[in-house]
Amino acid sequence: MEQSILNFYEKSMSMKQVLIDAVIETLTMSLVSTLLATLIGFILAIVLIVTDKNGISPHRYTYKILDVAINMLRSFPFIILIIVLFPVTKFLVGKHTGTFAMIVPLTIGTAPFIARMIEGAFKEVDRSVIEAAKSFGTNKLQIIFRVLLPEAFPSIISAITLSLIIIIGFSAMAGTVGGGGLGAVAMNYGYYRFDGTYIFWTVFILIVLVQIFQSLGDFLYKIVKH
Amino acid sequence: MIDIKHLSKYFNDQKVLDDITLHVNAGEIFAIVGHSGAGKSTLLRCINGLEGFSEGSVNVLGQEVKHLNESGLGALRSQIGMIFQNFSLLNQKNVYDNIALPMKVWGYSKEKIQRRVNELLKLVGLEAKKFVYPKELSGGQKQRVAIARALTLNPKILLSDEATSALDPNTTKSILELLQEINTQLGVTIIIVTHEMDVVKKVASRALLLEDGKVIGLGRIEELFLRPDEKMMRFLGEDEELPQEGVNIRLFFPSNVSYQPIVTQMARALNLNFNIVWGKLEKLNDHVVGSLVINIDEHNARLITAYLQDKTEVIWEIL
Ligand SMILES: Nc1ncnc2c1ncn2[C@@H]1O[C@H](COP(=O)(O)OP(=O)(O)OP(=O)(O)O)[C@@H](O)[C@H]1O
Ligand SMILES: [Mg+2]
Numbered sequence: 001m002e003q004s005i006l007n008f009y010e011k012s013m014s015m016k017q018v019l020i021d022a023v024i025e026t027l028t029m030s031l032v033s034t035l036l037a038t039l040i041g042f043i044l045a046i047v048l049i050v051t052d053k054n055g056i057s058p059h060r061y062t063y064k065i066l067d068v069a070i071n072m073l074r075s076f077p078f079i080i081l082i083i084v085l086f087p088v089t090k091f092l093v094g095k096h097t098g099t100f101a102m103i104v105p106l107t108i109g110t111a112p113f114i115a116r117m118i119e120g121a122f123k124e125v126d127r128s129v130i131e132a133a134k135s136f137g138t139n140k141l142q143i144i145f146r147v148l149l150p151e152a153f154p155s156i157i158s159a160i161t162l163s164l165i166i167i168i169g170f171s172a173m174a175g176t177v178g179g180g181g182l183g184a185v186a187m188n189y190g191y192y193r194f195d196g197t198y199i200f201w202t203v204f205i206l207i208v209l210v211q212i213f214q215s216l217g218d219f220l221y222k223i224v225k226h
Numbered sequence: 227m228i229d230i231k232h233l234s235k236y237f238n239d240q241k242v243l244d245d246i247t248l249h250v251n252a253g254e255i256f257a258i259v260g261h262s263g264a265g266k267s268t269l270l271r272c273i274n275g276l277e278g279f280s281e282g283s284v285n286v287l288g289q290e291v292k293h294l295n296e297s298g299l300g301a302l303r304s305q306i307g308m309i310f311q312n313f314s315l316l317n318q319k320n321v322y323d324n325i326a327l328p329m330k331v332w333g334y335s336k337e338k339i340q341r342r343v344n345e346l347l348k349l350v351g352l353e354a355k356k357f358v359y360p361k362e363l364s365g366g367q368k369q370r371v372a373i374a375r376a377l378t379l380n381p382k383i384l385l386s387d388e389a390t391s392a393l394d395p396n397t398t399k400s401i402l403e404l405l406q407e408i409n410t411q412l413g414v415t416i417i418i419v420t421h422e423m424d425v426v427k428k429v430a431s432r433a434l435l436l437e438d439g440k441v442i443g444l445g446r447i448e449e450l451f452l453r454p455d456e457k458m459m460r461f462l463g464e465d466e467e468l469p470q471e472g473v474n475i476r477l478f479f480p481s482n483v484s485y486q487p488i489v490t491q492m493a494r495a496l497n498l499n500f501n502i503v504w505g506k507l508e509k510l511n512d513h514v515v516g517s518l519v520i521n522i523d524e525h526n527a528r529l530i531t532a533y534l535q536d537k538t539e540v541i542w543e544i545l
Contacts, residue, residue, distance in 0.1 A: 132314035132372075135274060136307070136328040136379060137300035146331060150318045226318050226359040 018185060019201055025099045026181035026209070029171045033106035034164045040107065041114030041163075044070065046144060048115065049122040056130070056140045070112040078170050081109050082177055097178035106167055106174065114163045121155035122148050154225035161217025165210050172206060182206055227252040227383065227415055228273060233282035235268060242268050243279065244439040255409050255416045257426040257447075260436035266419040269436065270385050273417070274306045275299045287382060304332060307376030307414075311388035313368040315360045321347070321371050322356050328378040346374040350404065366397035373404060377414070384408065386418040390425055402429050423462065427451065427510045435461060447510050452478050452517050468503055468519060473527040474545040475520050481513035483539050489518065492538075496529055498522070519545065
């Protein structure tokens with residue numbers, strides 16, 4: 001990994017090209033991870049909200065097991081999680097370094113977080129709306145997809161935006177332990193070679209990316225929220 | 227239509243419904259009245275199975291609620307509309323989609339849904355608000371949408387849990403009028419839960435009084451309000467301070483005589499003076515009825531009662 005970037009450097013590739021490649025890597029990592037983490041988080045959130053003791057189909061043990069598992073995953077410092085997941089990553093992707101490999105820990109690390117936020121969005125839905133839906137004979141599946149989901153949708157959009165931003169941050173962190181992207185550039189060029197310009201540009205680009213996605217998320221929220 | 231027998235329900239160890247027996251007739255407006263925490267909502271929710279119960283039986287539209295499985299309960303609920311104090315609309319859906327939701331859930335065709343929703347919008351007077359979202363509606367308008375939604379599936383019964391409690395008096399009046407219209411024109415049996423006596427007096431034909439989960443009164447509202455027994459009196463918070471001396475006679479004026487000057491006529495005819503010590507006029511179901519207590523010395527009481535008996539339609543009792 002270090003070797004390959006060194007080679008690039010040796011070939012005196014321009015800083016611009018390095019940064020562009022890094023941005024593409026960061027975006028790929030973050031967006032794919034967010035997508036996967038959202039899918040997993042969404043399913044977990046639905047299981048949580050359904051099996052909750054005030055849910056539509058309470059199931060104490062399912063809820064408790066999931067609850068504890070999510071809390072455990074969430075309490076791992078992310079760097080440690082990446083390392084702990086090396087074998088899993090290797091099994092799934094074939095190697096444990098590089099942009100695609102990092103999608104595994106990023107997804108596993110943030111899915112519990114998204115699950116909690118989407119669960120929170122579902123819980124915000126007024127209980128009496130669910131009661132009303134039951135009162136005209138809505139079944140459990142319909143309550144989830146015709147009542148909970150549309151009512152929680154704007155909050156879910158916010159949750160996904162926040163997750164994406166956190167994942168961008170995490171992906172930069174992942175760059176320092178073998179991932180690609182802006183984190184790796186900052187580490188290899190900035191930290192190991194004491195090149196302040198790289199540090200400056202990676203930080204600058206990260207700030208801009210976060211700004212763009214936050215604005216995009218806010219804009220989407222405004223469109224869907226009534 | 228609804229037949230409840232010896233219904234009891236516990237929350238944990240607290241008995242919130244205690245041996246309730248009651249029958250609601252098809253086509254009537256029936257009120258469940260009581261103070262906060264009396265168990266009104268719980269009783270109402272037992273009717274459509276939103277709440278289970280431990281003892282007794284609840285028979286609705288010929289079906290025993292506790293024997294129904296999930297799909298049976300769903301089918302029963304499709305015949306029972308329900309409205310709530312806080313309207314319970316989906317905020318992310320516009321008026322049209324809110325009203326259409328029950329039909330979507332039951333898989334009706336787009337055309338049928340469209341026709342029905344337009345019909346209902348007209349009934350509740352919100353045609354102009356078809357594509358507006360709930361947050362842009364007033365409380366009264368929201369409740370109209372909720373009423374329309376409750377009627378979408380053409381229910382035989384409408385349950386109303388404090389539907390007017392969050393509304394101002396004028397809006398309350400218009401919502402009650404809408405409910406009356408639904409009752410008389412569509413023949414929907416309505417059960418209203420309320421703690422507001424004025425609501426009961428205005429629309430209900432019969433009422434059940436609930437206190438700590440127990441029935442303390444059940445009957446036609448003229449009887450409940452005009453000839454309240456001791457429990458009812460306490461319930462209404464009406465302590466009459468009646469004189470200890472002489473005889474107190476309570477007169478009830480049914481609606482057909484309540485506009486006649488009976489009391490003054492009687493005073494003149496008998497050439498007697500008496501004290502009017504308590505009285506009130508009530509509007510029940512658009513009929514005015516009155517109740518009055520007069521006080522008179524012992525030896526003249528007989529003249530009064532004889533006059534009332536022979537010459538008037540006033541109902542009376544000696545207290
Ligand atoms: N889900 C519940 N769990 C435990 N206790 C409950 C529950 N729901 C209601 N209760 C209790 O049951 C009793 C009756 O409640 P209910 O809501 O039926 O009263 P209510 O007459 O409708 O009162 P209000 O006018 O305030 O709505 C109350 O003492 C309440 O605390
Ligand atoms: Mg209540």
